[in-house]
Amino acid sequence: MNSSYETAVNRANLETMADSPAHSAEASTEYALTVDGARIALKHRARPKGSPVVLIHGLAVNADLWDLPDVRGDDFEYRSLATVLYEAGHDIWLMNVRGIGGPERLSEPPPGQRDWCIDHFILYDLPATIDHVITRTGRRPFVVGSSMGAMSLSGYLQGARLAGAGDAQRIFPDAGLSRRRQERLAGCVFVQFPAALRWPHSIYDDSGQIKWNALISKWRWDEADANYPFELLSRLGWLQALVEATGSVNLHWVRSNRNSDKGRATLPKPFADVWRKTERGLTTAMTKLYNKYKGTTHSRPEMFLSGGIRDAVDHLKAGVLRQLGKSVRAGGFVSALGEPDHVYSDHYDLVTAPTLLVLGGKDRIANADVTREAFFEKITSNDKMLQFYEEIAHGEFEAAPIAFEKVYPEIRSWFGARDKEACPA
DSSP states (O other), X not given: OOHHHHHHHHXXXXXXXXXXXXXXXXXXXXXXXXXXXXXXXXXXXXXXXXXXXXXXXXXXXXXXXXXOOBEEOSSOEEOOHXXXXXXXXXXXXXXXXXXXXXXTTOOBOOTTOOOXXXXXXXXXXXXXXXXXXXXXXXXXXXXXXXTHHHHHHHHHHTTEEEESSGGGOEEEEOXXXXXXXXXXXXXXXXXXXXXXXXXXXXXXXXXXXXXXXXXXXXXXXXXXXXXXXXXXXXXXXXXXXXXXXXXXEOOGGGSOOHHHHHHHHTSOHHHHHHHHHHHHHHHHHHHHHHXXXXXXXXXXXXXXHTTHHHHHBOOEXXXXXXXXXXXXXXXXXXXXXXXXXXXXXXXXXXXXXXXXXXXXXXXXXXXXHXXXXXXXXXXXXXXXXXXXXXXXXXXXXXXXXXXXXXIHHHHHHHHHHTGGGSSBO
């Protein structure tokens, strides 16, 4: 490992500022109760006079990804969106969807529930969270959703409801409920939103057969207009069976281990140095793999080694993966609960709330052209704006220095221009 890298990492570790303004304000934990019996944990950084902001996390992470510690390296600075908005005077609410956030801030599913999907976040978790925040603050909140969180927000806005019982259950959009919900919001921000899980270039033809010539000639294609790995994984029956059998993919091993940190502190210096270098080497390798898969170029190893991103990693539930795979196969965003399928991506015209859509040109999960066509051009809001960042990829909007530099000021300004809408609900 080169010395400049080690210097940057050491400096980042030394300058991780846990006492930054957002983090020096003690965060409390509140719980919103859902109608199906879940207990949704909300991390609250209180600004009693500020307009509330609800932040919804994405896949395989928890709410803390929106609220990482400040980090400075040789050539960069990072501060989280929660910090930026808190310092701008906003009342910050960070939600963990059911099953996420353990052990410190766990959102507990209903007793006996072992699996769930994005539909549950839409039907139960998000409504309970929004109602709780409005009740506690008496004001219309802004809502920010990233990736899977944006998918959940889109279903909430169209008034998705579950009707019927047993085999007759189905999800449908309720236009009246949609209107009432949006009247209670100050505005919505969709970040890296996979509005329809398809790409301009597919590895499959119209009959569902693999285009072998394309796969052989472009199997290493890492441009944003194709995602062959996602398409292939969504159709691998053995992989789906494995996930179903295990129930989830646990990623808690990635997190920082305080016991290991204490153990390292007791080792002789040569052994502690070897431990530290090994950890950094593994983190660098993971970062490179992450960058290759998602197309990221601005992700920094220092962000992992600071303990921030690692501690925000959570797990993947079988039902969530099942629904995402189903949506990839359908080329849209479809339900997992009920029959017939509810196609969320067919009802974006119901979105009328003030909307900011934030997209990246390097995003291999939420292709910018697809999301623009499937979502932005379909919503009927009189106040809608699209911010496009050519050089940013999926995952960089929450945890890369370029987001702090370029994206967060725009979101803060968008809120500031609409703060009058955050009046009593």
